[in-house]
Amino acid sequence: MSRQPILLLGPNGQVGWELQRSLAVLGPVVAVDRHGARAPDGGEPLCGDLNDLEGLRRTVAALRPVAIVNAAAYTAVDQAEREPELAHRINADAPAVLAQAAADCGAWLVHYSTDYVFDGSGVQPWREDAATGPLNTYGRSKLAGEDAIRASGCRHLILRTQWVYGVRGGNFARTMLRLARERERLTVVDDQFGAPTGADLIADVTAHALHRLLTSGQGGGTYHLAAAGYTTWYGYACTLIEAARQRWPEAGWRVQTIDPVPSSAFPTPARRPLNARLDTARLQHTFGLYLPPWQQGVRRWVQALSTP
Numbered sequence: 001m002s003r004q005p006i007l008l009l010g011p012n013g014q015v016g017w018e019l020q021r022s023l024a025v026l027g028p029v030v031a032v033d034r035h036g037a038r039a040p041d042g043g044e045p046l047c048g049d050l051n052d053l054e055g056l057r058r059t060v061a062a063l064r065p066v067a068i069v070n071a072a073a074y075t076a077v078d079q080a081e082r083e084p085e086l087a088h089r090i091n092a093d094a095p096a097v098l099a100q101a102a103a104d105c106g107a108w109l110v111h112y113s114t115d116y117v118f119d120g121s122g123v124q125p126w127r128e129d130a131a132t133g134p135l136n137t138y139g140r141s142k143l144a145g146e147d148a149i150r151a152s153g154c155r156h157l158i159l160r161t162q163w164v165y166g167v168r169g170g171n172f173a174r175t176m177l178r179l180a181r182e183r184e185r186l187t188v189v190d191d192q193f194g195a196p197t198g199a200d201l202i203a204d205v206t207a208h209a210l211h212r213l214l215t216s217g218q219g220g221g222t223y224h225l226a227a228a229g230y231t232t233w234y235g236y237a238c239t240l241i242e243a244a245r246q247r248w249p250e251a252g253w254r255v256q257t258i259d260p261v262p263s264s265a266f267p268t269p270a271r272r273p274l275n276a277r278l279d280t281a282r283l284q285h286t287f288g289l290y291l292p293p294w295q296q297g298v299r300r301w302v303q304a305l306s307t308p
């Protein structure tokens with residue numbers, strides 16, 4: 001394996017945190033967060049701020065990584081409706097610059113995208129070649145990022161994933177566990193379908209796929225990556241709260257009722273797709289992977305928490 005480093009951006013996010021662990025077996029990893037980092041050779045400080053496009057360009061040119069793994073993103077779905085320019089800069093302009101810089105030095109660019117690039121119609125899981133039609137600003141910004149990477153001609157791996165939970169940072173699961181101890185009644189939408197997917201699984205699959213790309217030079221492109229099976233946010237909340245109650249029976253749970261409701265009964269600034277299921281056959285087939293059922297990952301996540 002190459003001694004050229006892997007540049008990891010966004011190392012403190014849910015996925016980035018797990019990537020620090022999973023990528024380490026592939027070679028040296030230089031993790032740079034938005035505050036920057038020292039260059040390994042003592043040269044100019046490295047820039048990891050996706051708002052600083054010139055800084056990103058300089059960093060890639062100086063480091064000449066074998067791969068750039070971009071786990072940084074603007075992920076506040078509702079807030080993006082109020083900050084479309086910022087969401088676009090982080091999720092589209094920065095990946096475009098990274099793609100150009102990767103093309104210039106021959107690096108692979110690994111990037112993450114979302115189920116929210118789809119319009120949520122139909123009932124079949126979405127394949128990679130299905131027509132996109134994002135319903136919200138976040139989804140549009142992520143799709144623009146994907147398009148820029150594909151258009152750049154750089155060697156790339158785009159992994160579209162969904163409903164991510166991890167040990168770091170905020171997510172739906174953490175919100176539900178908090179609400180279940182604060183309120184007697186929860187209402188959760190039961191008409192949006194997808195698969196809760198662990199950041200650890202995403203990071204492990206990324207490392208496995210990147211190893212293949214670096215050793216064979218084959219397999220780039222756009223893939224769907226999600227845990228197996230599907231549920232709704234309501235089904236997810238019920239499974240999660242049940243697992244947490246079993247683990248901590250005395251944690252002061254107040255919740256008595258969880259009401260399944262249609263999306264119309266839970267209005268949010270950003271519209272979300274109803275059918276967000278991702279067809280992962282291409283990823284499993286290309287990289288010889290088995291993706292475990294979503295319930296397994298959610299229960300493991302609960303077991304790994306130190307407090308609810």
Ligand SMILES: NC(=O)C1=CN([C@@H]2O[C@H](COP(=O)(O)OP(=O)(O)OC[C@H]3O[C@@H](n4cnc5c(N)ncnc54)[C@H](OP(=O)(O)O)[C@@H]3O)[C@@H](O)[C@H]2O)C=CC1
Nearest residue numbers: 012013014015034049050072073075112114161162163164
């Ligand atoms: N979360 C989810 O449910 C899903 C996520 N994805 C995609 O997966 C990828 C990883 O998501 P996830 O780990 O959940 O995201 P998180 O929100 O947990 O982490 C995002 C990271 O991006 C960093 N970041 C934000 N703005 C900047 C900036 N200007 N410069 C540098 N870093 C910045 C944040 O830094 P800081 O900590 O300093 O704020 C944070 O560490 C993203 O591409 C996301 O779009 C796809 C589908 C679902």
Ligand SMILES: Cc1cn([C@H]2C[C@H](O)[C@@H](COP(=O)(O)OP(=O)(O)O[C@H]3O[C@@H](C)C(=O)[C@@H](O)[C@H]3O)O2)c(=O)[nH]c1=O
Nearest residue numbers: 075077114115162163164172175187188189233266272
């Ligand atoms: C807090 C809460 C949310 N909901 C609904 C709102 C929404 O339709 C759904 C999910 O809400 P959240 O805002 O937590 O999740 P959201 O930010 O929409 O999650 C998305 O994040 C981005 C980054 C992605 O890429 C997506 O794959 C997806 O994971 O649950 C309820 O029904 N009841 C509740 O109490």
